[in-house]
Amino acid sequence: MAKIKKIKIIFLLSTFFFLFSAYCASAQSLSLTSAKNSYNFGDSFSVSLSIDTGGKIVNTISGAINIPADKFQILETRYGNSIISLWVERPTINSGAGAITFAGGVPGGFGGSNGPILSFSLKAKKAGSGTASLEGIKVLLNDGLGTELKNISLKTLTLTIKEPPPAPKAEEKVLPKPEEEKPVEEVYLPLPDTTPPESFIPLVSRNQSVADNKYFVSFFAVDKDTGISRYEIMEKPLILSYITSKFDTPFLQGESPYVLKGQWWSYKVIVRVYDQAENYTDEDVIKPFHPVVLVIFALILVVSTFLITRFASRPRKHAKK
Amino acid sequence: MNTDFRKIYLLLILVFFLLPIFSFADEYTSDSFKVLDPAMTSGGSFSSSTDFQLFGAISQIAIGTSTSNSFGINTGFLYYPYASSPIITSATAGNGQVTLSWSASQGYLGWNVSGYNVGKSTVTGGPYTYSSSLGNVTESIRTGLTNGTTYYFVIRAEDYFGNSVATSTETSAAPVAPTPTVTPSGGGGGGGGGGGGMIIAPSTKVVLKGRAYPDAAITIFKDGSVVATPKANASAYFTEELSVVGGTYTFSLYAISSNNQRSLTSSFTVNVPVGLTTTISDIVIAPTISADKYEVKYGNDIKFFGYAYPASQINVIINSDEAIADKTNSDKFGYWAYDLDSGILEMGDHTTKSQTITPDNLKSPFSESLGFKVGDTDVLAGKLPSISGILKPAPLACSKKGDINNDGKINIVDFSIMLYFWNQRNPANKCADINGDGAVNLFDFSIMLYWWTG
Numbered sequence: 001m002a003k004i005k006k007i008k009i010i011f012l013l014s015t016f017f018f019l020f021s022a023y024c025a026s027a028q029s030l031s032l033t034s035a036k037n038s039y040n041f042g043d044s045f046s047v048s049l050s051i052d053t054g055g056k057i058v059n060t061i062s063g064a065i066n067i068p069a070d071k072f073q074i075l076e077t078r079y080g081n082s083i084i085s086l087w088v089e090r091p092t093i094n095s096g097a098g099a100i101t102f103a104g105g106v107p108g109g110f111g112g113s114n115g116p117i118l119s120f121s122l123k124a125k126k127a128g129s130g131t132a133s134l135e136g137i138k139v140l141l142n143d144g145l146g147t148e149l150k151n152i153s154l155k156t157l158t159l160t161i162k163e164p165p166p167a168p169k170a171e172e173k174v175l176p177k178p179e180e181e182k183p184v185e186e187v188y189l190p191l192p193d194t195t196p197p198e199s200f201i202p203l204v205s206r207n208q209s210v211a212d213n214k215y216f217v218s219f220f221a222v223d224k225d226t227g228i229s230r231y232e233i234m235e236k237p238l239i240l241s242y243i244t245s246k247f248d249t250p251f252l253q254g255e256s257p258y259v260l261k262g263q264w265w266s267y268k269v270i271v272r273v274y275d276q277a278e279n280y281t282d283e284d285v286i287k288p289f290h291p292v293v294l295v296i297f298a299l300i301l302v303v304s305t306f307l308i309t310r311f312a313s314r315p316r317k318h319a320k321k
Numbered sequence: 322m323n324t325d326f327r328k329i330y331l332l333l334i335l336v337f338f339l340l341p342i343f344s345f346a347d348e349y350t351s352d353s354f355k356v357l358d359p360a361m362t363s364g365g366s367f368s369s370s371t372d373f374q375l376f377g378a379i380s381q382i383a384i385g386t387s388t389s390n391s392f393g394i395n396t397g398f399l400y401y402p403y404a405s406s407p408i409i410t411s412a413t414a415g416n417g418q419v420t421l422s423w424s425a426s427q428g429y430l431g432w433n434v435s436g437y438n439v440g441k442s443t444v445t446g447g448p449y450t451y452s453s454s455l456g457n458v459t460e461s462i463r464t465g466l467t468n469g470t471t472y473y474f475v476i477r478a479e480d481y482f483g484n485s486v487a488t489s490t491e492t493s494a495a496p497v498a499p500t501p502t503v504t505p506s507g508g509g510g511g512g513g514g515g516g517g518g519m520i521i522a523p524s525t526k527v528v529l530k531g532r533a534y535p536d537a538a539i540t541i542f543k544d545g546s547v548v549a550t551p552k553a554n555a556s557a558y559f560t561e562e563l564s565v566v567g568g569t570y571t572f573s574l575y576a577i578s579s580n581n582q583r584s585l586t587s588s589f590t591v592n593v594p595v596g597l598t599t600t601i602s603d604i605v606i607a608p609t610i611s612a613d614k615y616e617v618k619y620g621n622d623i624k625f626f627g628y629a630y631p632a633s634q635i636n637v638i639i640n641s642d643e644a645i646a647d648k649t650n651s652d653k654f655g656y657w658a659y660d661l662d663s664g665i666l667e668m669g670d671h672t673t674k675s676q677t678i679t680p681d682n683l684k685s686p687f688s689e690s691l692g693f694k695v696g697d698t699d700v701l702a703g704k705l706p707s708i709s710g711i712l713k714p715a716p717l718a719c720s721k722k723g724d725i726n727n728d729g730k731i732n733i734v735d736f737s738i739m740l741y742f743w744n745q746r747n748p749a750n751k752c753a754d755i756n757g758d759g760a761v762n763l764f765d766f767s768i769m770l771y772w773w774t775g
Contacts, residue, residue, distance in 0.1 A: 057588070059767055059770040059771060060763055060766055060767040060770060062763055080568070081568045081569045082569060083569060083571060083590050085544035085545045085571060086545050086736060086770070088740065088743070088763070088766060103763065105766055105767060105770045106544070106545070106571050106588070106590075106770065107542065107545040107571075107573055107586070107588075107770045107773030107775065108542075108571060108573030108586045108587070108588030108770070108771075108773060109588050109770070109771070110571060110588065110590045111588075111590075112590060115590060116569055138763060140763060140764065140767035141767070142588075142767070142770065142771050143771065144689070144722075144768055144771040144772065145756070145768065146756060146763070146764030146765065146766075146767035146768050195566060198544075198566065200546060201546060203732075203733060203734050205726065205728075205734050207725075207726050207738055207750075208750075209738070209741075209742075209748075209749055209750030209752075209753075210738055210741050210750075211741075216737070218733045218734045218736070218737035219733065220545065220546075220733050220736070222544045222545075222546075224566050224567065224568035224569075225568070255740070256733065256736075256737045256740065257734075257737035257738065257740065257741050
């Protein structure tokens, strides 16, 4: 009988424990993580920002990561392999202020406990302790209303940088023993990026409110490694480009929406997207003739047909005589 | 005088007409055979369309080779074109490869050797698998081989048209892995690598499987761009296989039912490892939902209906001060309907949403929340307001879903237009401010992403 009572108590306690542990379950949070907590002076290493949505579905995130500029040098950011596929503001490094700002979203939303957002590489440049923190974070729910996700816990990352080895004194002429090697600066960085951005579909359209109804091209590409760095656009006029490349525009850097330089003629618009490692992918789309140009063509055709038939019919009249 | 000339003319014409009758071909013989009663034929030989056009060739029973460099046609059965065999001079084994070199083959009597290919087999004597033409070279490195396996090679000489004209004798070689070298610690592992590399790069795939509604048109997008538009079959199942590079992807799906209603988008973010196939299965698309009225007169019925997975339980939730939960069933065509007596609700605005529970207990996410009003009159969906004077609010010029350019799609063009007005207060294009709060910012972006069609 006592044994059954014991079992009952254990059962009750464990039920309570599990009930309460549900309250302590992962609520929404953003975390900065790195492979180690302490690095040597001069080491280069990678830090990742990821999100735990606490069981909810979110579709937009923006904010800034603050990194003490005296302790760390920001080398680069990588945001290709991210839950965010449409960047409003691609992760931008502000070296002076020691901050990385970003804003973007994902159609359809993301829900999960470990969603990668971006990663960045730092170089330890001064011994001591430095904390990377998050600021101005806004996370919006995928609910069609843009509701903010409240009570997000922002987990900071504190890193210790060890002192550099003492410089040898000038009087000591002790030759270093062959086995002793100078400590190598350790590098914990990801492999170089050789994957070009994924293929994408640019679209040409017009809208009354955009640049006075001029034709523009919209494009958004995704890269699975370092992330998109910039776009360049070239316009090649149809037909003319076969004869000469004099009328082709050079590759000009631009963002979506990009108002096209050629508004009247028909062009092949080539959009080239570069990732941060300078791999690139080209995609093209045809811009149609402006309706006014088509009307002019039609008029020329009608007038010339009329003139030709008139001219052709004259000699026959002579022959009949 | 004229008549005499005419007679001569006629005679000449007759002669010229009949003359061909008197032309014969020579009979010809050789040591082994002879041709009896040969006829002059306009026969064809080989003609290559890239270099020249053959309008016809007069040849006797023969094989003929024509090349474009010289207009030589060597015809006649007495020609026996011949090419000497190439002789393999060396076969050097390497790491996962064998380097072959051979002496050139000579062509005679019309055959020109223009290329070689290598035949490889793991069994002596063949059958060999041949490489594509290597061109007029006398050396080749065959890679992608397994160390320790003996391979047997032959070299084939080809003529201009790729016909094999001579084959060398067989030679064999086995590639070997190099001996590993020791490198000082601290660097990466040296040597010892290689050895039978993979010939075919493994493909990385994602398979999406699930259920929607019978014959529904499904749109799948990857990271916001449409990648596939499969159709569900009559039993509402769909499956799609996509090739990807590898990495973190967000796949989103929505379905359009046969009455042209669109479901809510379901999204999955997965990390796809390279070289493997990742399957996302048991996806159940949320049901579509519409109502027969925008506004129902208090006490009358309002009908909610839509499409879902066939023969399933449909949970219907009505949000008001007290949430009401009830259920109905979808028929074999996936159609479901639920009649609500508005008398149980308070006057005012309410929303409703539904969810599918399949016969094997898979739950779909909830559908979009459909708004309706309980008021003083019935306002039927799709019909003009009654003449009693209650004006239905004018249809909003701006889409509340983010279709800024009103083309029926919510995609990168709308996003681009939004970016054009980004952070502007009271933008020139009011539709860019989707939630109407006076600014174009992240909140509008979030709403657009929710309704994204791609």
